[in-house]
Amino acid sequence: MTDEVAAAVAQAHRRSWAQVLATTAHLTRDLGLAEECTQDAYARALQTWPVSGIPDRPGAWLTNVARNRALDVLRRESVFRRSLPLLVPEESVPGPEDALVEDDRLRLIFTCCHPALSPEAQIALTLRLVCGLSTAEVARAFLVPEATMAARITRAKKKISAARIPYQVPAPEQWGERVDAVLQVVHLIYTTGHTAPAGAHLLRRDLADSAVGLARTLHLLMPNDAGATALLALLVLVDARAATRTSATGRLLLLSEQDRTRWDRALIAEGVALLTEALRRHPPTRFAVQAAIAAVHAEAPSWAATDWAEIVGLYDVLVRLWPASAVVALNRAVAVGMRDGPQAGLDALEPLLSDPSLATYGYLSAARADFLRRLHRWAAAAEAYEEAIALTDNEVERRFLADRLSDVRRHRPA
Amino acid sequence: MAKYMLLIYGDAEQWEAMSAEQATAHSAAHAAFAAEAGERVLGGEELELAPTATTLRSDAAGALITTDGPFLETKEALGGFYLLEARDLDEVIKLASQLPEVRAGHSGVEIRPVVDHG
Structure with a gap:
């Protein structure tokens, strides 16, 4: 019973927190008080539900408790509680609908x-x-x-x-x-x-x-907003690969090394359907193009069989939509390297080396290091890996780069 | 309703370098802003440029120090202001975004809520 209640409260937290707080804020006109009352309602659920049972509509139960709590507080301390009033325009009086x-x-x-x-x-x-x-x-x-x-x-x-x-x-x-x-x-x-x-x-x-x-x-809430549809498509498509990004021992796995049979096919199908919908209605937004790139990866049978020409084409669109992003230009250069070989990739990275916004961006060093490694330019590759290691604070990434660095050093002439 | 101060900042050299046509268009944009804002404008003035400013402070002993120039010596200086009354920040943003100083690259408008002592 207690486990069941804990799970029900956790689920209600995920599903209803925003709604309970948003409705309570409308009543309290004070975000801080709404936050406290919402917190209280969840605490009350943990105490009450083991005895009374889990309500049929947990969200409505929680909203009710939070609102009643807010009314109590407002009645008791109406003066100083209004220290941070929230501006609720008159025309938006809440109803039960x-x-x-x-x-x-x-x-x-x-x-x-x-x-x-x-x-x-x-x-x-x-x-x-x-x-x-x-x-x-x-x-x-x-x-x-x-x-x-x-x-x-x-x-x-x-x-x-x-x-x-x-x-x-x-x-x-x-x-x-x-x-x-x-x-x-x-x-x-x-x-x-x-x-x-x-x-x-x-x-x-x-x-x-x-x-x-x-x-x-x-x-x-905004089913007709193409931007919101595209963002969901993008997140779902990237998230579908989340479980395969590290090995059992916690090592970083590149897209080329990931076990594609473990990608979440249901999420990929959902993402592709959302993307199709987002692209049908409007000229593509930045998130739609990013989602399209994620979709090409998600649907490719293997790293080698990925449609790199398509990916480069999508990055060309993305660079036009988002010219200020040096990171997009970097990703495009990496895709060029995949399509045309490591030397072409290295050439495409060249103009980015002097970009000040990438000066401390570790992925630039890591991308260069990878192309240099594949060209067997061991000394230069080792230097680039050292640079990439110095620029990341993530332990998993650092271990991956350190493994690559020791591989490269083994080839280096003494 | 609440009061907001719109503080117009910009590069005085660029303001001074405006051609006659630019100055006319600039004034017309302010007139259009005032017309749309209507009674919500409680006041507003264009200020003489920063080099005409006089700043008063006092030294450690409490004696008055009068100095030439603005309080903050910056390239972009305060050039004018409006005092507005509006329902909320979104209403002010909608009105103020039409000011010509928002559109020019060297200038901008800072919105400051006025403390309500009532």
């Missing part, structure tokens, strides 16, 4: 990802308030002390209140920019989880799951 409850979730997401907040604050607020990670978990994900993260979140809530960032879905003329900001945040949460900037594990499953969950919610 589910449609409005869902709107609340979108309101919460748009508020957390408002461009008037710093990117760090947007990410922190989204993980804490929308995904329900604890402040300690958010702090761990970004390798900062918990007190620093707590201060960052408090500052952001204060800005929302003082600058009167409205708790609402943006107006049509601001829609495009604001949706982009939300999609960026979700993508950044995923990429942070995909290769943790530091630490013993390559993948931070909690962050990756939070990002995929957010992308699913956005697609559900």
